[in-house]
Amino acid sequence: MHDLIVVGAGIAGLACAQRAVELGLRPLVLDRSRGVGGRCATRRVEGQPVDHGLPFLHGSDVGFLSALDAVPATQLAGWPERVRGRGTPCHPATQSPRDRKLAFAEGVSAFPKHLAGGLEVRTQAPVERLEHGPAVVLEGGDRLAAPLLALALPCEQARALLGTAGDGGPELAAMSRLLDMMGTLPCCTVLAGYPLDVEEPAFDLWYPEDSTTIQVISHDSAKRAAPRFRVLVIQAHARWSRTRMDQPGERWAHELLDEAGRIAGDWVRRPLWSQPHLWRHGRTESAGDLVAPVLLPGGIGLAGELFHAGGGAQAAYLSGRALAERLADGGR
């Protein structure tokens, strides 16, 4: 029925499936969550889009940029323009003048939604284990088989799934060992809404240099045409997030709001509404990216942000496409 099963409907998985279709394959995309896009995520809060994963998209690759330009949404070219603070950005290239930056008024998830258009995607379909063949077994017992399998997942999840496949020989052992040397970073996030009569924050993105708690505050409602609320998205440093990630979100959300209030003004402490969100695999370490997708014996491939130089959504996109090309080419 399908030629290719793609596990993970983030940018890498969707790009892989889209390229596979261009090459004449019939892919099926699976994702454990309710929507597509992974960390390229937008949540609607009382009708207003809020980007609670990556706040904007950036890149320099011609193919990636033209894919962004093809998205039927209101492009906010150059966003963020008002960048404040000398703290560490989430990704080194965000400040590079070579990278084009943009967001969408409808939310960054317009990009993955557009990529998913025309693809067969099954959401809320968590994969429990792999079998030789290859095949995937979903939680609940459904078994899906296809000649080719792409894992477009955070490296810990890919590593865990590879471990369920049994003895895969030296190639699989090498990949597992390589993935063990890498890892993702958690990111505690709070979405906070305020009435429109609070003062208009004079920044789009703020990387506070004096906080060990907060990495970035995104003035999310600055991206919306007619916002009902002022919205800030507050994202914590990985190290801080690591120490909180096993606690309920309500417990660390107020800590983040307090710290954001210290940085950006007292009003930030008292939102009309707030929602915590934990990105268990929020970011990748920037050191020593791999440079190519991987093809293991038995038609199993790995792609994702880590498998292309530079990191970020652009790396995920390019890595996904490169994997589809290698899979379609029979692994050469």
Add this chain to the structure above:
Amino acid sequence: MEEAPSLDDLVARDRDHECEGFGRDRVCVRVVGVADLPSRFGRFRIVAFWNNRDAKEHVAIVHGDVLSGSEVLTRLHSECLTGDVVGSLRCDCRDQLEVALQRIASSPPGLVLYLRQEGRGIGLVNKIRAYSLQDAGLDTVEANLALGFRDDERDYAVAAHMIHSLTVRSVRLMTNNPRKVAELTRHGVKVASRVPHVIPPNTFNRFYLETKANRSGHFIDVTGKPHMEEQGEAVVVDEKAS
């Protein structure tokens, strides 16, 4: 390149240098600093280069009068922290570098281009990850591909531009790899001859001699670690001198 009377004048000459660049990436370099560098191998001068493509700070180590020089003894060396600094036995980089410096010291004019392309350009972190895979007995194609190890695709455009910047007219290239000759020639460097880069035996390269019988296969030194040809060429040891 217009001629300059001395190495130090290259900095002023290059201050606003801009050219269409060399190679696929159109790389362009400028000489940005020159100093004396007395070393245990000889009294050298060191020339620092800036380039328009990345933050890698390539240098040339120069002995004698290379400006407008012909048949300048030349070696292209790729940075290898583990070999060059620590004397790693997983590669032959330190020996290759020492021999090159000794040769240019004894027969000027000569130059060693020290190119900051660690681990064949994949970087130190990924090179160490590759070593780690090998430690586990793994040397598999896909992992190496993901790490960036593939057939040597090094770009010699930077080296060619550096040689042109030093106004060198022709080089005698110390290498065992004919491809380096072809690549430099392609970028307009006149290679007058190729000088085999032969390592004399000493206490420290004993392991090459002990394993030379094994050379055709997978290269493992006496420490049991797989051997890497990080300089992109096979090591040749002068057996007559042993």
